[in-house]
């Protein structure tokens with residue numbers, strides 16, 4: 001089931017991830033995304049992510065900048081299967097094979113993203129998806145001016 005927009009939210013294109021730690025449990029019975037234990041729906045969607053991910057490198061060596069991230073809403077973030085069903089992408093493209101993905105570092109099954117705030121499941125997808133090969137080729141030619149259409 002789709003989860004995009006389940007929290008509503010500002011809809012801004014790039015929002016600042018704050019250092020604020022949310023401890024209150026959200027009332028999120030209608031939220032069907034699995035989350036790591038102890039992580040609220042708010043944290044899951046908007047961060048902050050655990051320290052190990054905050055400024056980590058993605059699998060194509062893009063550094064995460066916690067002050068310059070897209071909201072999940074702004075980039076149509078959802079489960080990859082749903083995105084394929086909706087005709088937004090083709091099968092086989094998900095966060096797990098995206099250049100921006102920062103793989104799980106603590107064994108909870110979730111990673112993070114160099115461009116999008118909050119926790120990221122490797123089986124998710126968003127409109128910024130870029131292949132690792134493509135990103136590495138750009139890196140080799142010195143291009144760091146990727147334009148994203150969101």
Ligand code: SF4
Pocket residue numbers: 077094095096098099100101102112113114115116120124125126127128129130
């Ligand atoms: S598909 Fe989007 S959210 Fe997923 S890793 Fe790539 S840029 Fe990040």
